[in-house]
Amino acid sequence: MDISAVVVSYNSGKYLERNFLSLFRQSVPFRRVVVVDNASQDGSQDAMAAFPGLDAVLLQENTGYAAAANLGIDRTDSGLVLVANADIFLDEEFNRRVLEFFARRPQAGLLSPLILRFDRATIDSAGQERSLALYPREAGYGRPLAGTALVEREVFSVCGAATVFSRPALERLKIAGEYYDKDFFMFWEDFDIGWRARLLGLKSYFTPTAIAYHFRSATLPRSRWSRFSLALARPAPLRAHLVKNRYLTLIKNFRWRRDWARVPFALLKDLLWAGALTIRSPKIIIALARSRRVFKNAWEKRKWIRNHE
Numbered sequence: 085m086d087i088s089a090v091v092v093s094y095n096s097g098k099y100l101e102r103n104f105l106s107l108f109r110q111s112v113p114f115r116r117v118v119v120v121d122n123a124s125q126d127g128s129q130d131a132m133a134a135f136p137g138l139d140a141v142l143l144q145e146n147t148g149y150a151a152a153a154n155l156g157i158d159r160t161d162s163g164l165v166l167v168a169n170a171d172i173f174l175d176e177e178f179n180r181r182v183l184e185f186f187a188r189r190p191q192a193g194l195l196s197p198l199i200l201r202f203d204r205a206t207i208d209s210a211g212q213e214r215s216l217a218l219y220p221r222e223a224g225y226g227r228p229l230a231g232t233a234l235v236e237r238e239v240f241s242v243c244g245a246a247t248v249f250s251r252p253a254l255e256r257l258k259i260a261g262e263y264y265d266k267d268f269f270m271f272w273e274d275f276d277i278g279w280r281a282r283l284l285g286l287k288s289y290f291t292p293t294a295i296a297y298h299f300r301s302a303t304l305p306r307s308r309w310s311r312f313s314l315a316l317a318r319p320a321p322l323r324a325h326l327v328k329n330r331y332l333t334l335i336k337n338f339r340w341r342r343d344w345a346r347v348p349f350a351l352l353k354d355l356l357w358a359g360a361l362t363i364r365s366p367k368i369i370i371a372l373a374r375s376r377r378v379f380k381n382a383w384e385k386r387k388w389i390r391n392h393e
Contacts, residue, residue: 085186086115087164087179087248090156092149094122096170099299100131106173108137112180115162119170120152148269149244150262157254157263165254168246171299172199181294182248185236193253193286194278196242197294198234205229208298211239211290212278217353218334218346220275223290234292241278242288246296253286259388265332267378272329279337283393324368328375330354335382336389 089107093100100119107117120141121128132140139159143152153167164186175181178197186192199209210224210232222243224232254263257280264273278288334350 085163085183087112087166087182088116088160088162089114089118089166089168090153090160091117091119091168091170092122092152092156093119093124093128093170094146094149095124095126095128097124097126097128097131099171099173100128101134102173103168103170104131104135104138106176106178108135109176110174110179111177112183114166114179116160118156118159120156122146122148122152148266150264150268150270150273151266153264153273154262154266157249161251163251165249165251166246167244167249168296169244169298172246172296174246174297175295178294178296181291185289185291185294186250189287189289191287192289193250193256194242194281194288195248195294196239196288196290197246197248197296198290198292199243199245199296199298200229202297202299204297207232209243209245210234210292211237211288212241212243212275214240214275214279215349216346217349218338218343219330219353219357220272236289236291236293239288239290240282241275244274245298247274248294253281256284256286257281259385265336265382265385267381268329268332269325271325272333276329276333276336279333280389283337283339283389285393324372327368328372328378332378332382335379336386 091103107114116139117137118139118141119132121132121143123143123146129142132138141155141159157165157167164182182195185195196209196211200206201208205228207224207227207229209222213221213223215221220241223239257263257277264277268276281288
């Protein structure tokens with residue numbers, strides 16, 4: 085079994101050199117490293133040119149994270165594929181630990197490594213959980229690594245900053261030629277694909293032995309309110325994606341028979357969360373109203389998933 089990497093970049097030039105160095109300094113090399121750049125305007129292409137071993141795909145427009153990741157995955161044929169953000173770097177033994185994990189658990193479909201912040205001392209994600217309100221929640225988020233007991237275990241979903249897929253899982257997850265749902269553009273695509281994997285009988289795991297480092301929220305204190313404030317601070321178009329993708333995820337993956345008891349919690353949080361994100365900007369409501377096509381697509385994808393559960 086071998087492994088390839090797919091990195092999605094958009095104006096991530098300040099992170100790329102460190103990212104690429106970590107990809108090419110693995111004790112067990114990647115078979116292929118694909119970088120898909122979403123029409124960056126910050127000179128990211130210069131960083132790519134310094135690494136001739138890259139398979140660099142330079143897009144002419146920003147297609148979003150999901151569509152770019154799909155394009156990158158299609159350029160690989162390894163048994164395992166790492167899909168990662170540009171603002172991460174890997175421990176030198178990352179690939180070795182991932183290969184050891186899949187040798188122990190060949191039934192695994194998705195793997196979430198231990199993701200730490202750049203300080204190497206704070207946990208960013210130890211796998212993804214599903215809250216009572218049906219929202220994604222990063223296990224261990226903001227906790228100090230020292231003193232936190234971490235064990236290999238099955239998890240609900242995966243953190244999109246760095247996710248490893250087995251090739252059979254990717255093929256099982258594909259809907260109309262897509263792995264990630266390109267209608268999401270960005271945000272929630274990791275929770276969506278992890279939830280779909282669970283419905284289709286695929287197993288997602290977390291392992292503390294494979295380690296990646298992620299810039300996300302590097303300066304945020306440990307607080308759910310701080311993350312909520314970050315969402316509120318995003319430009320209106322990005323907040324529109326957050327709200328839209330919440331409901332695309334529910335349309336595709338919510339099952340009354342399994343999830344009915346969570347509905348009161350979901351409704352309450354949506355009143356607070358989605359309401360706060362939209363009330364500050366009527367443009368978001370207009371954008372949602374113009375998203376009828378993607379909501380229709382989600383219902384069609386729901387039918388596909390139901391037929392394959």
